[in-house]
Amino acid sequence: MTEPKKIRGGALLARALQKKGVDHIFTLAGGFCNPALEGFMECQMPVINTPHEQIAGHLADGHARITRKPVVCLVGPEGFANAVPAMLEAGGERSPVIFVTGSSTLKRQGAGGFKEIDDVAIAAPLVKYSVQITDGERISEFVNRAWTAATTGYPGPVHISLPVDIMFSSFEPDAGLQERPFNRSDRPVPRAWPDPSALEIVLSMVRKASRPIIIGGHGIWWSKAEKKLEKVGKIKRLPIFNVPYHSKLLGEECEAYMGLADFHQYHPSKPAIHEADLILMIGGRLDNQMNFGNPPFFPSDQTLICINGSHEELEHNQAADEVLLSDPAAFLDALLEVNKTWPEWFDLQRGRRKIWVEEWYEHIAKETAKPGKMHPLQLSLDVQTQIGENDWLIFDGGNTHFWSEIAVNMAGWNGQKLAGIMHPGNYSLLGVGVSFGVSAKALNPKSNVVVISGDGAFLSGGLSIESAFQDNLPITIVIDNNGGLDCISQQQERLFANGKHFATDFRDIPFHSMCEGLGGHGELVETRDQLVPALKRAMASGKTAIVNVKCRGVISPIVAATSDKRDKASIE
Numbered sequence: 001m002t003e004p005k006k007i008r009g010g011a012l013l014a015r016a017l018q019k020k021g022v023d024h025i026f027t028l029a030g031g032f033c034n035p036a037l038e039g040f041m042e043c044q045m046p047v048i049n050t051p052h053e054q055i056a057g058h059l060a061d062g063h064a065r066i067t068r069k070p071v072v073c074l075v076g077p078e079g080f081a082n083a084v085p086a087m088l089e090a091g092g093e094r095s096p097v098i099f100v101t102g103s104s105t106l107k108r109q110g111a112g113g114f115k116e117i118d119d120v121a122i123a124a125p126l127v128k129y130s131v132q133i134t135d136g137e138r139i140s141e142f143v144n145r146a147w148t149a150a151t152t153g154y155p156g157p158v159h160i161s162l163p164v165d166i167m168f169s170s171f172e173p174d175a176g177l178q179e180r181p182f183n184r185s186d187r188p189v190p191r192a193w194p195d196p197s198a199l200e201i202v203l204s205m206v207r208k209a210s211r212p213i214i215i216g217g218h219g220i221w222w223s224k225a226e227k228k229l230e231k232v233g234k235i236k237r238l239p240i241f242n243v244p245y246h247s248k249l250l251g252e253e254c255e256a257y258m259g260l261a262d263f264h265q266y267h268p269s270k271p272a273i274h275e276a277d278l279i280l281m282i283g284g285r286l287d288n289q290m291n292f293g294n295p296p297f298f299p300s301d302q303t304l305i306c307i308n309g310s311h312e313e314l315e316h317n318q319a320a321d322e323v324l325l326s327d328p329a330a331f332l333d334a335l336l337e338v339n340k341t342w343p344e345w346f347d348l349q350r351g352r353r354k355i356w357v358e359e360w361y362e363h364i365a366k367e368t369a370k371p372g373k374m375h376p377l378q379l380s381l382d383v384q385t386q387i388g389e390n391d392w393l394i395f396d397g398g399n400t401h402f403w404s405e406i407a408v409n410m411a412g413w414n415g416q417k418l419a420g421i422m423h424p425g426n427y428s429l430l431g432v433g434v435s436f437g438v439s440a441k442a443l444n445p446k447s448n449v450v451v452i453s454g455d456g457a458f459l460s461g462g463l464s465i466e467s468a469f470q471d472n473l474p475i476t477i478v479i480d481n482n483g484g485l486d487c488i489s490q491q492q493e494r495l496f497a498n499g500k501h502f503a504t505d506f507r508d509i510p511f512h513s514m515c516e517g518l519g520g521h522g523e524l525v526e527t528r529d530q531l532v533p534a535l536k537r538a539m540a541s542g543k544t545a546i547v548n549v550k551c552r553g554v555i556s557p558i559v560a561a562t563s564d565k566r567d568k569a570s571i572e
Helices: 009-020 031-042 053-067 077-092 119-126 136-151 164-168 196-208 218-222 226-236 269-275 288-293 328-336 343-369 376-384 399-413 433-443 455-470 486-495 511-517 528-540 557-562
Strands: 025-027 047-049 071-075 097-103 129-132 158-163 212-216 240-242 257-260 278-282 303-308 322-325 392-395 420-422 449-454 476-481 521-525 545-550
Touching: 009 031, 009 097, 009 136, 009 158, 009 164, 025 031, 025 053, 031 047, 031 071, 031 097, 031 164, 053 071, 053 077, 053 097, 053 420, 053 433, 053 455, 071 077, 077 097, 077 119, 097 119, 097 136, 097 164, 119 129, 119 158, 129 136, 136 158, 158 164, 196 278, 196 303, 196 322, 196 328, 212 226, 218 226, 226 240, 226 328, 240 269, 257 269, 257 343, 257 399, 269 343, 278 328, 343 376, 343 399, 376 392, 376 399, 376 449, 376 476, 376 528, 392 399, 392 433, 399 449, 399 476, 399 486, 399 557, 420 433, 433 449, 433 455, 433 476, 449 455, 455 476, 455 511, 476 511, 476 528, 486 557, 511 521, 511 545, 521 528, 528 545
Parallel strands: 025 047, 025 071, 071 097, 097 158, 129 158, 212 240, 212 278, 240 257, 278 303, 303 322, 392 420, 392 449, 449 476, 476 545, 521 545
Antiparallel strands: none
C-alpha cells in the first residue's frame, strides 16, 4: 500500500482554514509565506495580492465587516510590522480578521534569526488571541482556537505566528487529527441567552420609563440584529442613536434613527440624552466617546443600562446602573414584547432632528453662496445626489469623516437610501477609505461605490487604488483636497500662541493625473458647478476614477467644540 504523500506545514495551515470556511486570503506575497500560498493554491482558495501589507489588512477588515465572517491576512515577519495599523483598526471595530505571520525560524529563536521579530508580543494587546505554533502537528488545533476566539463572545481580530521552519517542514496529511475527533468546520456561533430574572429586572425598568432612548453599538451589527433594532424603534416609538465611529446600524432614512450619540456632531443628541430617564445601551462600551458612563455626558440621576453579548463587553461598562448579559438580538425580541410605546417622546426627537437638518441646510446655502472653493459639507451632499439605494458610500478619516457624518444624516432625513456606509472605526485611522471601497465593490460588483477621502487620508492609504485596477473593481474616489492636514491645522491654530499652524501643509498634488497615469479616469474640479458633471463622467467611465476637488478648509463642529481652549486644543 502506497504511503500518503507528505505535505508542508503551510499546506496544513491552508487545509485547516479551508475546513473552517475561509473563502478569501489577502496578502503581499513573501518568501516566508510561500508554503502557505502553495497550500491555498492547491486548495483553490482565492488569494488577493496587494501592494502593501497594511492594505492587505484593511482589505481583509473591510471584507469581514461586510460579510461578518472571518477572513485571513497573510504576511511575512517584517510585513507583520506593516500590518499592525490594520490590526489596530480591525480591533477597534471588532472585525474577525485572522492575521497569520510567516515568522522567523523556531530553531534559532532568540539568537538573532533572519527577520526575527516578537510578533506574538506585539500583537497581544491589539487582538483577542495571539499565539505562536511551535509544533506542526498542532496547526489544526490552533486554527480552531483562533477561529473560536475571533467569532465568539466579543468578536475581533486574532493572530497566529507560524515559524518558517514549521511552514516548510513535511507532515502527514492528517497530522494532528489522530486524537479524539471533533468538528473542525465552522459551527454556529454560540449566543448568550439572558437570565430570566435579570431580564425581568431590566424590562420592568423599561415599562416604568417615560423618556427612554436606545444607543446602539457594534454588538448589534455582529449579532446581525440591526433589522430587529429598526423594528423595535418603529413599533415601540423608541428613539435610536448610533455610537460614534462604529458601523451604521440603521439607514439614516429610518424614522427611528435620530443620529450619532455625539453632542458635537449631532447637537440634538444632547437634550435627548440629558432629558432621558432611561438609557438602553445595546452592544456598546462605555468608552471615551461615552465619557466612560460619567457625567456630564450621562446625568447621575438617570438610569443607565448596558446590554452586552459577552462578559468582555460587560467588564467595560462598570459605570452602568444595571448590566445584562444577553445577545442583542435576544434582548430586542424581549423588548418587542413590552406592552408600552412612547409616541410623544419619539416625535419630540423627530422634531428636533427636523430643525437641526433645516438649520444646516440654511447654513450651507449661505456658505455655498460665497465665492471660491467648495465647502466640504456641500461636497458630501452633492456626492450623495449621484448615488442610489443600491450604492455604497465610503468616507475616510479626519475632517472629511466629520463633515460626511453630518451630510448623510441630512440627506437621510430627506429620504436618501444607501446600500451601505463604511468608515474608520473608533481609532479614526487615516487611509482606510480606498481599501474599504475596494472591499465593498468586490462584494457588490453591480453597485456604484464612491469613496470620499481627504488629501491627507489618500496619501496615507491611497496606494490601495492599485488593487482596484489589478482586480478590475472600478470605484470612484472623490478627494476633498484642502492642501494639508486640515483637522490638525485647525487644532494647532487654537493651541499655538501665535495662532498659526505648522508642518501640516501639502503641495498641490495632481491626484487626478496620477489616476490617469495608472490607467483610470481623472478630473480636476475647482468650482461647485463642475462637480456633478465630473462625477457623472467618472461613474460612467467604467474605470477606477479620481475626482480631485479643490475645497476650502472649514473647521468641523467636533474640532471646534473640543479645541476651544488653547490648553486643551485636541479632539480627545
